[in-house]
Amino acid sequence: MRIHFIAIGGSVMHNLAISLARSGHQVSGSDDQIVEPSKSRLRQSGLLPKELGWHPEAITSDLDAIILGKHASADNPELKKAQELNIKIYSFPEFVYEQSIQKTRVVIAGSYGKTTITSMIMHVLKKIGKEFDYLVGAKLEGFDSLIKLTPSAPIIIIEGDEFFASSIDHQSKFHYYHPNIALISNIYWDNFKALISEEEYYKQFETFIDTIVAKGTLIYNKDDHNLRKIVEETMDCKINRHGYKLPSYTINKGITFLQVGEREIPLEVIGKHNLSNIAGAFTVCEWLGIKREDFYDAIKDFKSSIRYLEFVASENGSVVYQDFAHTPSKLRSSIHAIKEQFSTSKLLTVIELNPYEVIDDSKVIQYGGSLEESDFSIVFINKNSIKEKNILLDNIVEKVMEVFDYPNLHIITELEGLYVTLEQFDSEGVNMLFMSSNNYTGLNLLGFADKFLQKKA
Structure with a gap:
């Protein structure tokens, strides 16, 4: 063609x-x-x-x-x-569907977690040597592309999102895939990044369930109230339904162990969200005929999707993680995950905020209380990313201080100032979480972590 x-x-x-x-x-x-x-x-x-x-x-x-x-x-x-x-004009989801009509289509959806669940399934299938195609929204370790389409693979794993297919097609992308197996991790309308109304947002997922092929399978997170409600409202669809829940686990010396029958499976990922994601990924793999033992043997060395509670470095008993911060609720949940994992250590959270979001009163106010679990916090607002001269940096700093209302908060507006602050910070008994929705604005993250972790005289 x-x-x-x-x-x-x-x-x-x-x-x-x-x-x-x-x-x-x-x-x-x-x-x-x-x-x-x-x-x-x-x-x-x-x-x-x-x-x-x-x-x-x-x-x-x-x-x-x-x-x-x-x-x-x-x-x-x-x-x-x-x-x-x-x-003939295609949006990319239309084209991907047309190229995968003869395959078993597995579509992973949800407000959060879909990239991680997709990558978990891909990791397991690759480790056990099963042939598959894929479409995923973020670069993953061990895969050199975001998409693989071949004539021979019998399965395709697709990360499906609820956003518009193209500028001339306002149908959600995941409505085009018509999955044989669909998973929904959760449904959460967040007015921080809302493009459509809450009612219309939920409707996208109802329609997605309707697109599952006859006698296909819906796998869903039973711990999510909004999702359970929508599943109950779509019971007339002639499909299989299989719910999953947060599995049992323990944490010992900073390592999470998943409890599976008599076995304790050590993991390299942390946080309840990741544990729930593993339960969802396992259920999908089970429907694909993967044996339980093979799945858990493979998932043990799954590290993380890139920049999703990802381990960066460790030294002298302290660790550094990075994460993608796209909403205040994500900031809260990531802080909680680190604090739960390393309950005897203190935590320094560094959050890089987009200056164009913090001048929006309706958005910045939602950050109130989001740093409560963190012991020390730095908000970084890079003044070099502010292009309009009529935006006053002092006004932004004042507003952020007022909204966060946090006793151990420092606001830094220059990259060099951030490096100096971390170089002087005593990291003994303290872990660090760095969160940003940007591309680090020139930040060398490993060098950044080294300055924090180096032993202070």
């Missing part, structure tokens, strides 16, 4: 383009902005556009398909040309 990607630089889009080119398709693409690592990977594959921008003259009638990225607007000139020529 001759396939053209409009907005080829996206994280999933460029991976799909490379995968299709490797499979023998003729692939071209365009974008008005391509950043790393997409840029280097497209260049290595010979797919990097010669120049940035939109080029409607590249859209010709001999194209078999257009794959439209979410980044491309509805009035994109290449899209308009393709519509004029009646070329």
